[in-house]
Amino acid sequence: MALLKRINPFSRQNDDTGFGTNANGYGGRFINRDGSFNIRREGRSFMQRFNIYHALLSVPAWQFALVILLFYFSINLLYTGIYWWIGTEGFQGIIGKTSWEKFKEVFFFSTETFTTVGYGRVNPVGDGVNFVAAIEAMTGFLSFAVATGLIYGRFSKPRAHLLFSDHALIAPYKDKTALMFRFASYKENHTLTNVEVLVTTGFQVQENGEAVYKFYNLALERSKIETLSMNWTVVHPIDENSPFLGFTAQDMEVADAELYVTVRGFNDVYSNTVLQRTSYTYQEIIYNRKFVPMYRESDNGKTTVLELHHLNKTKTVE
Template sequence: MAAYKNINPFSKKNNDTGFASNSNDTGGRFINKDGSYNLIKEGMPFHKRFSIFNDMLNLPLWKFISVIFIFFLLINCLFTALYLLIGYEQLDGLIRGSNWKIFREIFYFSTQTFTTVGYGHVNPAGDGANMVAGIEALTGFLSLAIATGLIYGRFSRPRSYLIFSDNALVSPYKDGKALMFRFAAFKDKHALTDVEIRVNAGLLVAEEGKADYKYFSLNLERNRVESMPMSWTVVHPIDENSPLHGFTEEDMKTADLELYVMLRGFDDVFSNYVQQRTSYTFSEIHHNRKFAPMYRESEDGKTTILELHKINVHHAVDN
C-alpha cells in the first residue's frame, strides 16, 4: 500500500516509547484525548491493581463529592443497624414512637457520634451501645483524617491546566507542508516556563510482507520554549526526513496513524513541574487547513488578549 511505501527507512525510530510493536492491533487509540492510556491490564488480582487513593485523587469533582456523601450515608446506616441489633433500649434519651421515628433518632445519633459532635440528646447507656459508639467515633475520626488528606491532595496536586486543539492540521509551511496542532494554558496565573514537548508517531509499516506498528520521533520546528504565556502552535515540517513524507489523507488512514504528544513545563503557582499527554488519530488530522489567529490587541493597544474560544478555529487553504 502507498502508506507503507512512503515510509522513510532512514527516519529515526523511537525505541523509548514503551509501546509494544502490536499495541494497536485491536484498533482504536492508545492514548485518550485527556492523556489517560486506553489500556486494560490483566493477569494480576484486582486488589493488587486497584488503588483507591489514586482513583479518589483523579475522580471528577462531582464523583468525588458523591463518593464522600454516599460513604457517609452508608456507614451511618451500618452503625444504625448495629444499634438496633443490640437493642435501642441501651440508648438513653431516645424519643419513642413508630419504628421509622426510632430509626431516624438512632441515625441522627449515629451521625453525631461519627462526626464526634455529640449534641447529648441521646447517649449510650449499655455496654454494647458504648462499645459500638466508641468504635464509631474512632472510625469517624479516621475517616475525617482520610477525607481531609484526599481533599488537600486534590487541591495541591500540580496540574497543567492546558487545552489542546481538537484537531491537528496539515497546512502549507514555507515551500512545503507541515503537521500542526496548538495548545494554551487557560488559567490566568498559570503561565508555564521551561516548556518541552515531544511528539511521536505510531503507524503501520510493511516489513518482509508483514504489517507491524513502528514508532518514530517527529522533528519539530521548536521543541522547547523558555516561557509560554500565550498559545503555542507545534509544527512538524513534513520534509524528506519526516516519516510522513508523501502521505496523503488516505495513506494516514491506511497506516492507522496516531500522534502521541507529551508536554512538560514548570508552573510558578505550584512551584513544580507539570505534564500533560494527549493524542491525535488519523481521523483527527485535517488536510489543507490553517489555524486562525487566536489573539488580538486591546482597543487602547496596550494589552494582548488571548481568545481561548478560538483554539479550534481553522479554515481551508488552497492546495
C-alpha cells in the same frame, strides 16, 4: 485493509517508545485524548490491580464528591443498623413514638457521633451502645483524617492545566507543507516556563510479510519555549526528513497513523515540573485547514486577550 509499504528512509526512527511493534497486539489508539494510556490490565485479581488512594486522587471531582457522600451515609446506616439490632432501650432522650421516628433519631445520633458533634439530647446509657459509639467515634475521626489527606492531595497535585486543539492540521506553511496543532494553558496565573514538547508518530507498515508498528520522532520547527504565556502552535515541517513526506489522507488511514504528544514544563504555582500528554489519530488529522489567531488586543489597548474559545477555530486554506 492494505498496509503501507513505503516510509521515507531518511526519517529518524524511535525504538525507545515503550510500545511494542506487533500490530496484532494493539486495539485502538496508543494514548487517549486525556493523556491516559489505552491499556487494560488482566491476569491479576481486581484488588491486586486496584489502588484506592490513586483512584481517589485521579477520579473527576464529581465522582470524588459522590464517593465521600456515599461513604458517609453508608457508614452511618451501618452503625444505625447495629444500634437498632442492640435495641433502642440502650438510649435515653428518644422521643419518637413510631419505629420510623426512632430509627431517624438513632440515625442522626450516629451522624453526631461519627462527626464527634454530640448535641446531647439522645445519648447512650447501655454498655452495648456505648461500646459501639466509642468505636464509631474512632472510625469517624480516622475517616475525616483520610478524607482531609485526599482533599489536600487533590488540590495540591501538580498539573499542567493545558487545553489541546481537537484536531491536528496539515496545510501549506511558508514554502512547504507542515503538520501542526496547538495548545494553551487555561488557568489564570498558571504560566509554564521552560516548556518542551516531544511529538512521536506511529505507523503500521508491512515488513517481511507481517504487519508491524514503526515509531518516529517528528522534527519540530521549535521544540522548546521559555514561557507559555499565550498559545503555542507546534509545527512539524514535512520535508525530506519527515516520515509524512508524500502522504495523503488515504495513506494516513492505511497506516493507522497516530501522533502522541508529551508536553513538559515548570509550573510556578506548584513549584514543580508538570507533564501532560495527548494524541491524534488519523481521523483527527485534517488536510487544507489552518488555525485562526486566538488572541487580540483588549478594548482599552492595555493588555492582550487570549481567546480560549477559539482554540479549535480553523479556516480553509485559500
